[in-house]
Amino acid sequence: MLVGVPYHHGDLRRALLDTALLAVAEHGPAALSLRDVARRAGVSHAAPTHHFGDKAGLLTALATEGWTLLADALTESAEQNRSFAELGVAYVLFATTHPAHFAVMRAPGLVRGDDAELVAAQQRAGARLDAGAGRHDGGATSHTATTVLAAWSLVHGLSALLLEGMVSPEPGTDVATLARSVTTRLSPRS
Amino acid sequence: MLVGVPYHHGDLRRALLDTALLAVAEHGPAALSLRDVARRAGVSHAAPTHHFGDKAGLLTALATEGWTLLADALTESAEQNRSFAELGVAYVLFATTHPAHFAVMRAPGLVRGDDAELVAAQQRAGARLDAGAGRHDGGATSHTATTVLAAWSLVHGLSALLLEGMVSPEPGTDVATLARSVTTRLSPRS
DNA sequence: ACCCCATCTTTCCATTGACAAGATCCGCCC
DNA sequence: GGGCGGATCTTGTCAATGGAAAGATGGGGT
Numbered sequence: 001m002l003v004g005v006p007y008h009h010g011d012l013r014r015a016l017l018d019t020a021l022l023a024v025a026e027h028g029p030a031a032l033s034l035r036d037v038a039r040r041a042g043v044s045h046a047a048p049t050h051h052f053g054d055k056a057g058l059l060t061a062l063a064t065e066g067w068t069l070l071a072d073a074l075t076e077s078a079e080q081n082r083s084f085a086e087l088g089v090a091y092v093l094f095a096t097t098h099p100a101h102f103a104v105m106r107a108p109g110l111v112r113g114d115d116a117e118l119v120a121a122q123q124r125a126g127a128r129l130d131a132g133a134g135r136h137d138g139g140a141t142s143h144t145a146t147t148v149l150a151a152w153s154l155v156h157g158l159s160a161l162l163l164e165g166m167v168s169p170e171p172g173t174d175v176a177t178l179a180r181s182v183t184t185r186l187s188p189r190s
Numbered sequence: 191m192l193v194g195v196p197y198h199h200g201d202l203r204r205a206l207l208d209t210a211l212l213a214v215a216e217h218g219p220a221a222l223s224l225r226d227v228a229r230r231a232g233v234s235h236a237a238p239t240h241h242f243g244d245k246a247g248l249l250t251a252l253a254t255e256g257w258t259l260l261a262d263a264l265t266e267s268a269e270q271n272r273s274f275a276e277l278g279v280a281y282v283l284f285a286t287t288h289p290a291h292f293a294v295m296r297a298p299g300l301v302r303g304d305d306a307e308l309v310a311a312q313q314r315a316g317a318r319l320d321a322g323a324g325r326h327d328g329g330a331t332s333h334t335a336t337t338v339l340a341a342w343s344l345v346h347g348l349s350a351l352l353l354e355g356m357v358s359p360e361p362g363t364d365v366a367t368l369a370r371s372v373t374t375r376l377s378p379r380s
Numbered sequence: 381a382c383c384c385c386a387t388c389t390t391t392c393c394a395t396t397g398a399c400a401a402g403a404t405c406c407g408c409c410c
Numbered sequence: 411g412g413g414c415g416g417a418t419c420t421t422g423t424c425a426a427t428g429g430a431a432a433g434a435t436g437g438g439g440t
Contacts, residue, residue, distance in 0.1 A: 012387080028299030030220035035427065044389045046429085051387090054429070108354045109218030122356075149348070149357065149368075150375040154340065157347020164298045166312075167339065178339075185340040187377040202418080225396065234420045236398085241418090245397070382440085389434070396427075403420070410413095 013051045015041050017065065020058055024100040029059060029107045059104050060112045066101030067121035070094050074128035084136035087129070088155040088183035089176055095159030096175050102163060106156075151186055158182055203241045205231050207255065210248055214290040219249060219297045249294050250302045256291030257311035260284050264318035274326035277319070278345040278373035279366055285349030286365050292353060296346075341376055348372055 035045040052058040077090035095102040133148040161167040169178040225235040242248040267280035285292040323338040351357040359368040
């Protein structure tokens, strides 16, 4: 019906992902409306269905993208810095600079947790944490497992508290220093 | 008003809360349907409106109840046990034994975060953590603040990872020992 | 030139949250 | 003890949503 607008969008899939990201940033993943995303992207309300199947499909695609970005961020941090604590800081910084992605990543009921690409992206990010923890306490792998868990819990929890608004950095300080003050509390050995 | 049996249904408000809890446990807070709750409770689809205003009202009431229960659990743990690490274990145990409450508690977009009773209940639980941390590192309060934050992040994160299904205890061990192995990694001084 | 098919639209339906107005029943006060 | 006020619950209605079905469009391969 809309004359002058090309029938075939250039890259509608990416446009929908970006639009959805904006909507999630505004009202959270739970309140995401497919029709609203379609409206903002200037397409019919059924266009997203073709690319993502349903709402869970769209959110799963966003979550997968998020885990991939997180894995990239952790990789970059590991290459620049030898410290395990800094890896945790990178985790928290990712969460606060990509709040929409992170919100979708930890919305279990809204995402298809058994999606193949999702699981692969999660494992890619998890491997980065494992590698960092291995350097942290050189020793036994069984000990390293709980090191990873403690570190992951710590940074995941801090990220969650920040995004849920339960905690915010003191005026004058930034998220990075707040995260650093917390991650350095983890003792390598118990 | 009406301390006894409020007219037709016994105590509809409590019945709706309990029913909503079941629904949340099954499909998460985001998928909660007011009409479904009303159906299960055997009342008309508009009955919940009178008690909670709207969907956010119902979830806010559940979140408030959850924070109150958490404060109670932390209080009980503090009375029985002097260890700060055990307070963290109690936090994680609360999250895993009341998954529906905990899920609603950390669903920021679905709950009215500025509700007076909600905020009061949150602060009551927070005060319990503060008290425990104060005993942990007797010293300067500015140092204690980051101790609380680190501990809270740790147990909040572990709870989240457990409920999101990203982590589960090894076969043969339970959540408590898993939590203990993690909370004991927190060094009292950095 | 032709046809296949991925892409996008239009139409339709059941469900949902919210509101308005009416019905039902309780406790209270005279 | 009888009506009155108000809390509790129901019925009716509306716009919006997610999803399915079927049609329109045009790009690209043969």
